[in-house]
Amino acid sequence: MPRIIQNGAIVDDPRTPFRLPEGASPETVALPAGLTLLPLAVWLARRDDVLALGAPAGVWLDSNEGPEAIAADLGRIAVVGVNFPKFTDGRGYSTARLLRDRYAYRGEIRAIGDVLHDQLFYMKRCGFDAFALRADQNVEKALTAFRTFGNAYQAAVDQPQPLFRRRAA
Amino acid sequence: MYRYDSIDQQMIDDRVAQYRDQMARHLAGELSGDDLRPLRLQNGLYIQRHGPMHRIAVPYGMLASRQLRKLAEVSRRYDRGYGHFTTRHNLQFHWPKFEETPEILAELATVQMHAIQTSGNCVRNVTTDQFAGVAPDELTDPRPWCEIIRQWSTFHPEFAFLPRKFKIAVNAAASDRAVIRAHDIGLEFVRDPSGETGDSGFRVFVGGGLGRTPILGKVVREFLPWRHLLTYLDAILRVYNRYGRRDNAFKARIKILVQALGVEEFARQVEAEWAHLADGPATLTAAEFDRVAADFAPPPYAPLPDEDLGFSAHLRDDKAFAAWVRRNVHAHKVPGYAALTLSLKKPGVPPGDITAEQMEAVADLADRYSFGEVRVSHEQNLVLADVRKSDLHTVWTLARAQGLATPTVGLLTDMICCPGGDLCSLANARSVPIADAVQQRFEDLDYLHDIGEISLNISGCMNSCGHHHVSNIGILGVDKNDEEWYQVTLGGQQGNDTTIGKVIGPSFAAEEVPDVIEALIDVYLEQRTPEERFIDTLLRIGSEPFKARAYQGRDRRKPAANDSERKVANA
Numbered sequence: 001m002p003r004i005i006q007n008g009a010i011v012d013d014p015r016t017p018f019r020l021p022e023g024a025s026p027e028t029v030a031l032p033a034g035l036t037l038l039p040l041a042v043w044l045a046r047r048d049d050v051l052a053l054g055a056p057a058g059v060w061l062d063s064n065e066g067p068e069a070i071a072a073d074l075g076r077i078a079v080v081g082v083n084f085p086k087f088t089d090g091r092g093y094s095t096a097r098l099l100r101d102r103y104a105y106r107g108e109i110r111a112i113g114d115v116l117h118d119q120l121f122y123m124k125r126c127g128f129d130a131f132a133l134r135a136d137q138n139v140e141k142a143l144t145a146f147r148t149f150g151n152a153y154q155a156a157v158d159q160p161q162p163l164f165r166r167r168a169a
Numbered sequence: 170m171y172r173y174d175s176i177d178q179q180m181i182d183d184r185v186a187q188y189r190d191q192m193a194r195h196l197a198g199e200l201s202g203d204d205l206r207p208l209r210l211q212n213g214l215y216i217q218r219h220g221p222m223h224r225i226a227v228p229y230g231m232l233a234s235r236q237l238r239k240l241a242e243v244s245r246r247y248d249r250g251y252g253h254f255t256t257r258h259n260l261q262f263h264w265p266k267f268e269e270t271p272e273i274l275a276e277l278a279t280v281q282m283h284a285i286q287t288s289g290n291c292v293r294n295v296t297t298d299q300f301a302g303v304a305p306d307e308l309t310d311p312r313p314w315c316e317i318i319r320q321w322s323t324f325h326p327e328f329a330f331l332p333r334k335f336k337i338a339v340n341a342a343a344s345d346r347a348v349i350r351a352h353d354i355g356l357e358f359v360r361d362p363s364g365e366t367g368d369s370g371f372r373v374f375v376g377g378g379l380g381r382t383p384i385l386g387k388v389v390r391e392f393l394p395w396r397h398l399l400t401y402l403d404a405i406l407r408v409y410n411r412y413g414r415r416d417n418a419f420k421a422r423i424k425i426l427v428q429a430l431g432v433e434e435f436a437r438q439v440e441a442e443w444a445h446l447a448d449g450p451a452t453l454t455a456a457e458f459d460r461v462a463a464d465f466a467p468p469p470y471a472p473l474p475d476e477d478l479g480f481s482a483h484l485r486d487d488k489a490f491a492a493w494v495r496r497n498v499h500a501h502k503v504p505g506y507a508a509l510t511l512s513l514k515k516p517g518v519p520p521g522d523i524t525a526e527q528m529e530a531v532a533d534l535a536d537r538y539s540f541g542e543v544r545v546s547h548e549q550n551l552v553l554a555d556v557r558k559s560d561l562h563t564v565w566t567l568a569r570a571q572g573l574a575t576p577t578v579g580l581l582t583d584m585i586c587c588p589g590g591d592l593c594s595l596a597n598a599r600s601v602p603i604a605d606a607v608q609q610r611f612e613d614l615d616y617l618h619d620i621g622e623i624s625l626n627i628s629g630c631m632n633s634c635g636h637h638h639v640s641n642i643g644i645l646g647v648d649k650n651d652e653e654w655y656q657v658t659l660g661g662q663q664g665n666d667t668t669i670g671k672v673i674g675p676s677f678a679a680e681e682v683p684d685v686i687e688a689l690i691d692v693y694l695e696q697r698t699p700e701e702r703f704i705d706t707l708l709r710i711g712s713e714p715f716k717a718r719a720y721q722g723r724d725r726r727k728p729a730a731n732d733s734e735r736k737v738a739n740a
Contacts, residue, residue: 090330
C-alpha cells in the first residue's frame with residue numbers, strides 16, 4: 001500500500017490516482033472499486049454513478065485544470081488530488097490556494113505526481129495537507145522539509161496573516 | 170538602508186541551511202542534477218561555459234560598506250579576487266567552486282546578504298533608480314516600496330515555479346531611470362490622477378521585456394492606491410502562473426500572455442482575480458510602510474551652503490576634474506551635496522568588473538564621504554549618493570588612483586555589456602572584446618565629450634542581458650555558421666521615452682564594429698544642430714543616412730526593407 005504524508009505523519013493509503021486507459025472514454029470506463037482519485041473528466045461524466053458507490057469520493061486535477069470545474073461539487077469530494085506533471089510546473093500551487101481561499105474547501109488536498117522533498121514547504125503553505133511523493137523520495141526524511149523555515153513573509157493558507165501584521169509592535 | 174531584524178536574519182540563515190542540505194544530498198547522490206537545478210538557480214548558482222557562476226543579490230542596488238568588504242573577502246577566498254556587477258544590480262562571481270557555494274552563502278548571511286531568487290522562474294531582484302532618495306526630481310523614495318516587494322517576493326510559496334523569470338522595477342521620479350517599461354511589471358509612483366483623494370499609489374505597467382521579443386509594458390491600471398500593492402501583485406502573478414505558456418520557454422514570459430489576450434482582457438482577468446484579494450490580510454498598513462521607511466530616512470546631512478568655494482576653484486583650475494564633474498557628478502536634493510558615479514568602464518576591463526581592492530577602496534570612500542552606503546546602477550557602475558561638494562575633489566583624486574574615475578558617464582564608452590561568450594554558455598558571440606575595441610577606438614576624451622550624450626549597449630545573444638534594444642546604438646552578437654557576427658540596432662532609448670531600437674540590416678564581423686560605430690557617429694557630427702544629441706538627430710533625419718554610411722564600401726547586400734525584422738523573428 002502506498003505510503004503518503006498526511007497531516008504531517010506517514011500513513012498507508014490505498015487511494016491512488018486512476019488514469020483513463022488509452023482508448024477508454026470517461027462516459028463508459030469501468031469505475032475502479034474502492035478508494036480512488038478519479039480524473040476530472042470521469043468525475044464530470046459520472047458524478048452520480050460515483051456517488052452511488054458510497055465511498056468518499058476523490059478527484060484529481062491535472063495542472064491545466066482549474067478548481068472552477070469542481071467548485072460546485074466540493075461538498076461531495078473528500079480528497080482533491082492536484083497533479084504535478086513536472087515539479088517545475090507551478091500551477092498546482094495556485095489551484096490549492098484557490099481551493100482553500102476562494103472555495104473554502106476543507107477536505108484533503110493531496111499533491112500527486114512529481115512531488116519532491118524540496119517543494120513540500122511551499123505546498124503546505126498553499127494548502128496541501130497530503131503528499132504522495134515520487135517513488136524515489138525518502139518519505140521519512142521528507143518530514144523534515146516542513147520545518148525548513150521558521151517563519152514566512154506572505155499571507156498564505158497555513159498563516160493567513162502576513163509577517164508585517166505579526167511582527168512585534 | 171533596510172536593517173534585518175531577528176526574523177529577517179533567521180529567514181536567510183534557514184535558507185543557507187536548506188541549500189547546504191540540498192547540496193549535501195546532491196553530492197551524496199540523493200538529489201539528481203535535474204532535480205537540483207531549479208533549486209540551485211534560485212540560490213543564484215549557474216553552471217556555465219567554464220564552470221559555476223554565483224549571482225549574489227544586491228536588492229534594488231543598495232550596498233553597505235561592510236557588505237562590499239564582505240564581497241571583496243569572499244571574492245578573494247572563494248573566487249579570483251574580483252566580481253562583476255550586472256544590469257540588475259546584482260554581483261556575479263565567475264569562478265567559484267561548486268561545492269563551496271554553501272560557504273559563500275553562509276559568509277554573506279553574516280552581513281544580511283544572500284542569493285535568493287537571483288535566477289530561476291520566480292520573482293527576481295526588484296530594481297530601481299540608483300539616485301533613489303537623493304534625486305531632485307523624485308516624488309518619493311522608491312526604496313521602501315522595493316523592500317516591501319522584496320519581502321513579499323522572498324520565498325513566495327505560490328510563485329516559485331512560474332512559467333518563466335519575473336522582473337519588477339519601480340520608479341518614483343519624474344525621469345525614469347529604472348527602465349520600468351522593459352520589465353514584467355513596472356511600477357510608477359504617482360498621486361491619484363483624478364485629484365479627488367490626494368492618495369498616492371502606482372501606475373501599473375505589465376508585459377514589458379527585452380530578450381528575443383522586445384516589448385514595452387502596457388498600462389494595466391492607471392492608479393493603484395499603495396495599500397493594495399501586494400494584493401494586486403498577487404493577482405497579476407496568479408493570472409500569469411495559471412495561464413502563462415509553459416510549452417515553449419521562448420513564449421513563456423508574461424509579455425506573450427498579455428499580447429495573446431490583449432491588454433484589456435488581461436487587465437480584466439487581473440481585476441477579477443484581485444476582486445477576491447483586495448482588502449484581505451495582505452493589504453498594506455501605514456504602520457508597515459512607516460517601519461520600513463524609517464530605515465531609509467535621510468542620513469544626518471550637515472547644513473551647508475549650496476555653493477562651495479573650494480569646489481568652484483577646483484572646477485575652474487583643474488580641467489580633468491571639471492570633465493569628470495560634468496559627466497559623473499549628479500544633482501542632489503540637499504544643498505551642498507552631490508551624488509557621483511564611480512565608473513566601472515575603461516579599456517582592458519569588462520564593463521561592470523571590479524577587483525577586491527577596488528571594492529575595499531569604494532567601501533572606504535563610502536565610509537569617509539557618503540554615510541557608508543553605495544548603490545549599483547543598472548548601467549553597471551557604482552554610485553556614492555551623498556557626498557559633500559567640498560569633498561568631491563578629494564574623492565575624485567582617490568577614485569582616480571583606483572581606476573574608478575573614467576569621466577564618461579552617459580557617453581559612448583559607458584557601455585552596458587553582458588559577460589558574453591567568454592563566460593556565458595547562452596551567448597552566441599563574445600561581447601567584452603567588442604566593448605574593449607570600442608574603448609580603444611574612442612579613447613580620446615575630448616572627442617567623446619564632443620559626441621556627447623549617447624548610449625551604446627552590447628548583448629552576446631538574444632536574451633539581451635546587455636539591454637541593446639534600449640540603447641541609441643545596440644550591438645547584438647549572433648551566430649552564423651559557428652562564426653561571431655554582430656547585428657546593429659539604431660534608435661533605442663531608455664527613460665521616459667523608452668523605445669526599442671530597429672535593426673539596420675545584415676550583421677557585421679567583429680573587426681568591422683568600431684568602424685561602423687564611427688560611421689554612425691560621423692553622420693551625427695555632420696548633421697547635428699548645436700543643441701542636438703545623437704538620438705535627436707537620428708529622430709529628425711531618420712535612419713537612412715546612418716544605414717547608408719554604415720554599409721558604405723562594405724561588400725554586403727543592401728537589405729530589403731523588412732529583411733532585418735524577419736531575421737530577428739527567426740533567430
